[in-house]
Amino acid sequence: EAQVTQNPRYLITVTGKKLTVTCSQNMNHEYMSWYRQDPGLGLRQIYYSMNVEVTDKGDVPEGYKVSRKEKRNFPLILESPSPNQTSLYFCASGFRENTEAFFGQGTRLTVV
């Protein structure tokens, strides 16, 4: 089954404790991206990647890191999480920027 898989689905952590949210797709997509969704603000792009070893900042990259060492994986790293990073996070992938983006099921992160 074609899908984008994120883990974990839910996470509660403490300020400053490094965490990684994994994202994997099995559709051989070149494009992958991370978004956060907050009430009233819609989805905002954090980072995106056009291919292996090619990443770029989105609208809200501060406090996040990514890597794209393999085509299928695009982990999101929070080196020192803070409460303002409490949000719903989505990973997405697609063949190109003008085609359908497929989303993972989301990760609900709470930083206390």
Next chain:
Amino acid sequence: RKEVEQDPGPFNVPEGATVAFNCTYSNSASQSFFWYRQDCRKEPKLLMSVYSSGNEDGRFTAQLNRASQYISLLIRDSKLSDSATYLCVVNTYDYKLSFGAGTTVTVRA
């Protein structure tokens, strides 16, 4: 100014009604336009792409007005299952997708 703006609603309509709503975008260089559907904070899913000439997919009709920089979505013969948040998505350049905050539609029996 936000790149993509939507009326948040909610639009509360009876089954069988027609409901329509718009989305405006700020960048005249925008190239691609989409409507996504999102159920109750689950992942967004593509509802339909929006083409310059307008397009239909069953009960859903999307229109693009480049001169006024807005796109619209019309839902005919609303079903209970159409209750969701509809996200307007605009591709500006180089993989940068801009999302509206969403329009909530509730269809009542």
